[in-house]
Amino acid sequence: MKLSLQRTRKTRADGADSGDYGLLRLLREGLFGHQGWTPAWHKATPRAHYRVIVVGGGGQGLATAHALATEHGITDVAVLEKGPIGLGNVGRNTTIIRSNYFQPDNIRFYEYSLKRWEQLERTLNFNAMVSQRGTLNLFHTEAQRDLFTRRANSMRLLGVDAEALDRKEVKELVPLVDLDHGRFPVLGGFLQPRGGTVRHDAVAWGYARAASRAGVDIVEHCDVRRVVAERGRVTGVETSRGFIGADIVCLAVAGHSSTLAGTVGLRLPLESHVLQAFVSESIKPVLDVVVTYGAGHFYISQSDKGGLVFGGPIDGYNTYGQRGTLPVAEEVAAAGLTMLPGLSRVRVLRQWGGVMDMSMDGSPIISRTPLDGLILNGGWCYGGFKAIPAGGIATAHLIATGEPHEIARHYDLDRFADGRTIDERGTGPYPWAH
Amino acid sequence: MLRIPCPHCGVRDETEFRYRGDATLTRPAADAGDTAFTRYVYERNNPKGWHAEWWLHVAGCRAVLRVVRHTVTHGIHSVTLPHEPADIPVELR
Numbered sequence A: 001m002k003l004s005l006q007r008t009r010k011t012r013a014d015g016a017d018s019g020d021y022g023l024l025r026l027l028r029e030g031l032f033g034h035q036g037w038t039p040a041w042h043k044a045t046p047r048a049h050y051r052v053i054v055v056g057g058g059g060q061g062l063a064t065a066h067a068l069a070t071e072h073g074i075t076d077v078a079v080l081e082k083g084p085i086g087l088g089n090v091g092r093n094t095t096i097i098r099s100n101y102f103q104p105d106n107i108r109f110y111e112y113s114l115k116r117w118e119q120l121e122r123t124l125n126f127n128a129m130v131s132q133r134g135t136l137n138l139f140h141t142e143a144q145r146d147l148f149t150r151r152a153n154s155m156r157l158l159g160v161d162a163e164a165l166d167r168k169e170v171k172e173l174v175p176l177v178d179l180d181h182g183r184f185p186v187l188g189g190f191l192q193p194r195g196g197t198v199r200h201d202a203v204a205w206g207y208a209r210a211a212s213r214a215g216v217d218i219v220e221h222c223d224v225r226r227v228v229a230e231r232g233r234v235t236g237v238e239t240s241r242g243f244i245g246a247d248i249v250c251l252a253v254a255g256h257s258s259t260l261a262g263t264v265g266l267r268l269p270l271e272s273h274v275l276q277a278f279v280s281e282s283i284k285p286v287l288d289v290v291v292t293y294g295a296g297h298f299y300i301s302q303s304d305k306g307g308l309v310f311g312g313p314i315d316g317y318n319t320y321g322q323r324g325t326l327p328v329a330e331e332v333a334a335a336g337l338t339m340l341p342g343l344s345r346v347r348v349l350r351q352w353g354g355v356m357d358m359s360m361d362g363s364p365i366i367s368r369t370p371l372d373g374l375i376l377n378g379g380w381c382y383g384g385f386k387a388i389p390a391g392g393i394a395t396a397h398l399i400a401t402g403e404p405h406e407i408a409r410h411y412d413l414d415r416f417a418d419g420r421t422i423d424e425r426g427t428g429p430y431p432w433a434h
Numbered sequence B: 001m002l003r004i005p006c007p008h009c010g011v012r013d014e015t016e017f018r019y020r021g022d023a024t025l026t027r028p029a030a031d032a033g034d035t036a037f038t039r040y041v042y043e044r045n046n047p048k049g050w051h052a053e054w055w056l057h058v059a060g061c062r063a064v065l066r067v068v069r070h071t072v073t074h075g076i077h078s079v080t081l082p083h084e085p086a087d088i089p090v091e092l093r
Helices: A002-013 A023-031 A059-072 A104-124 A142-157 A167-173 A200-213 A254-262 A326-339 A388-401 B034-042
Strands: A049-055 A077-080 A135-139 A163-166 A188-192 A217-219 A224-230 A233-239 A242-251 A270-282 A290-293 A298-302 A307-314 A348-359 A365-368 A374-378 B003-006 B010-013 B018-022 B050-056 B064-070 B076-080
Touching (some): A049 A233, A059 A388, A077 A242, A104 A142, A104 A200, A104 A388, A135 A142, A135 A167, A163 A167, A200 A217, A200 A388, A224 A254, A242 A254, A242 A388, A254 A270, A254 A348, A254 A374, A270 A326, A290 A326, A298 A326, A307 A348, B003 B064, B003 B076
Parallel strands (some): A049 A077, A135 A290, A242 A374
Antiparallel strands (some): A135 A188, A163 A188, A224 A233, A233 A242, A270 A307, A270 A348, A290 A298, A365 A374, B018 B050, B050 B064, B064 B076
16 A cells, blocks of 8 residues: 555656646646646556456446545556557447436446436546436337336336426427338437436546546556466466466456456356447537437437437347448448438448447346456446446445445346346347347 | 358348357256256357357248357358258367
8 A cells, every 4th residue: 555655656746647627727738838738647567466457448447446546545456458548448339328227226226327427527527528418218109108108117216317208399309300200100208317428538538547646557558368366366467568466356348358257267148249339420519419219229419529429239249340240330320310311411420349248138247256356347238338437336346345336236247047137128148139 | 241151042141140149058958957057048158269159041041050150350161050060160179
């Protein structure tokens, strides 16, 4: 502990911390040609041993390290990231935050997360552009209306905001929506006013900066090849920069969870699948709410730059390729234009893919593993971004105390063997269908 | 777009097929116990590399096919029928 305090002071003295972004600082930098800015976090060189190693510098990994340092006083922590911070799934998602789930266990967890999003900028002292513009789910059949009403009631019983909108209210909120589509007319919508979007890059940068300031080592370009264990206990990790010892290793590596856990002989209830996302050219403001389509899998919002950010389902077969294929791109475009036909002339600017760790019940895993000292934060499917604040706090709690956090107790690995799966949509153990 | 060479129908687009997951699993005996069934139902190798998987040719011959496909390159090594022996790439034998 003493060691890391000294290290923190050294970090500040050598000028690797850029300080705050207050008005006076901006003025001063503006007057002197912006020469004084330095990197937002210290680019650490790994030491030989840490109390905790977090593998993966994405949203979950950084939030875990941040919570370890700030909530539990554990600063002898390294975050090992294969590439640069912010280029993995934390910077590849469609930036949506919400807690409109059906299963009470999921509502509680994601609502805890949404409350932390509401405080995030104060917590990190960083502008993440948290925008609670509302998330609207459209429904097109009476059965779907009943299902959404049931979901909204399930949320309201737990004190979470949810509203039912009729056709007129949907049209007022999103004038672009085609209410009278011949095959899939819109009957109404289900709105969570507190849902919204967050600038995902700023989330990665803000957490990295805050964790680094709290004394965590953020090590970029350090590829963890395998987990090393001796006599049934974790002793460290073998990386592209040599062996690094640790008392506890936490995997927060999304789609590569199975690969790394496999190096110590663990088989996880996960499959890796690719999810695509798309962004259009910038257009004038047309959409100030997140909308999801009910007759197909499609969700869309407009970024502050003006680009329409949208996505759909996963491609549907095991893959580690960080690229999507055309059939799903076509399906997404078709669903989008059925819902918002006015966008037919908008050009797609970019399309990309990220590898998801799809779990067998579609719910995340924050758990101890059969190997002593190895903690798993994974199985996020495509819901990991909105869960970053809660996932970090719950994982740090498990690492620091050895006991699961009360909001994530049900996300243990044993739930599969015990028959306690949390299957939000009742899909069954088919990861490609969640 | 995957192009899957169906033994009955020839090379067809992936959109004619429905994915049915890992083809290396074998259902345990009825009295094998909970642990064996947990492994069978929930745990997966999820390899980064060659993966044997079931595809149902739903818009074609409706046969279930065992496709050995690479999960990074998406290259297809072999397509066989369930009763035929699996054709696994040399480096995995």
